[in-house]
Amino acid sequence: MRVGTYKGHVIAVLLRDEHCPPHVHVAGKDWDARFRFSFLDGDVELWDVDPERRRPSGAVLEGIRQTLRQRHYLARARRIWWEKLQTVCLDNHSWDWEADEVVPGLVIRRGVYVIASARHDVAGRRTILNLVRAPGSVEIEL
Known part of the structure; x- marks a missing residue:
């Protein structure tokens, strides 16, 4: 599904056989690129370009990344993905209550809680984490 465009390049979430981490696809004439995004913050990063030998200029890739970082495009990508x-894509991860951040993997130590479930509240533009044996849930405003 189409998220937006940058100089004629369509930015889209593909829905067939999709997998984590959350990402969008962009097809050029001779290349395809993927950009990862998050349900935790506004970061967007280039994941890969295929084939690498046909990689477009850094300016094109950065322009696509900056376009996707715009609040309305990122919200649309998250909505479609969710x-x-x-x-x-936070299954099998943990939450460090004191550091206020996700810890990769199932970590068992004081102040770190396994993420039992996570969901995206489209209307509220937030991610909600339900944690195992934690003092409460976590709401991350996007």
Whole structure:
């Protein structure tokens, strides 16, 4: 599904056989690129370009990245991903209560809680984490 465009390049979330981490696809004439995004913050990063030998200029890739970082495009990408795939890709991760951040993997130590479930609130533009045996849930404003 189309998220937006940058200089004629369509930025889209593909829905067939999609997988974590959350990302969009951009097809050029001779190349395809993927950009990762998050349900935790506004970061967007280039994931890969295929084939690498046909990689477009850094300015084109950065322009696409900056376009996707715009609040309305990122919100649309998140909405499409959540509504169609029903995941924010935080399964099998943990939350460090004191550091206020996700810890990769299932970590067992004081102040770190396993993420039991996570969901995206499209209307509220937030991610909600339900944690195992934690003092409460976590709401991350986007």
